[in-house]
Amino acid sequence: MSLLDARLQMVLSLVPAGSVLLDIGTDHCRLPAEGLLSGRLSGAFAADLRPGPLAAARRQLAALGLEQKIPLYLSNGLQSIPQAVLEKVQVICIAGMGGELISMIMNDAPAINALWVLQPMSAVYELLDTLAEKGYEVRQGALARDGDKFYRAFAVSSSGVPYRPDYFGMLQNDPLYSPYLLKEEHRILAALHGLQSARSPDAGRILQAQALLGAIRKAKQ
Incomplete structure (x- = not known):
């Protein structure tokens, strides 16, 4: 039985088989644990900002017999991850956080040649805008659904060349693409x-919403 729900299964599906993974904000360490148990990962490290989640992760790993397989680090993003570890890492995962925080973690990270x-x-769209501005190219995207809620994930790597973001192109082959666009x-x-009926309409936010709506309708064609 998998340790992962649909959201984290989607995330793991974007990790290339045989990779060494660093999971940032690991919480109970389910993603790295499932990756090793399933054979998808060849190695894994995990980190969290708070001692509580790391203690939960240690208990989880001990119950699974993986306490010697996945080193855990107390770290704000990548800041306290040893350089020797970063040199081994091929994929960095950040799941379950807000787009603004993900952007901050990436911005504060040391230079590293890895898939994110x-x-x-x-x-989500603000994060995609930031990635495009900084030249992180989206290599693959995926969707997951839990009841009425949709989740998105994407794999990116640095090309160093800024570009205009395509919010939906990476999802076209996903079986959830059409219902996701309709929901969005x-x-x-x-x-x-809501913005247009506000007492003091925010023209900038209205323009952003209109542009996003246009992108969704174009993607549906």
């Missing part, structure tokens, strides 16, 4: 109506 697998819980269209429409 990102799963933002909010500010309804969500953005509701947000746009």
Whole structure:
């Protein structure tokens, strides 16, 4: 039985087989543990900002017999990860955080040649904008669904060349693509109506919502 729900299964699916993974914000360390148990990962490290989640991770790993297989680090992003570890890492995963925080962690990280697998819980489009500005090219995207809620993840690596982001192109082959676009269209429409009916409408946010709505409708064609 998998340790992962649909959201984390989606994240793991974007990690190339045989990779060495560093999981930032690991919480209970389910993602690295499942990666090793399933044979998808050849090695794994995990980190969290708080002692509590790391203690939970240690208990989880001990129960699975993996306490010697996945080193754990108390670290704010990548800041306290030893250089020797970073030299081994091929994939860095940041899942379950807001897009703004993911962007901050990446911005503060030391230079590293790795694939980043990102799963933002909010500010998805803002994160994609930032990645495009900084030249992180989206290599692959995926969707997951839990009831009425959709989740997105994408794998990116640095090309060093800024570009104009394509919010949906990486998802076209995903079986959840059409229902996801429909859900997003309804969500953005509701947000746009709210912005337009506000006592003091924010013109900038209205333009952003209109542009996003246009991108969704173009993607549906």
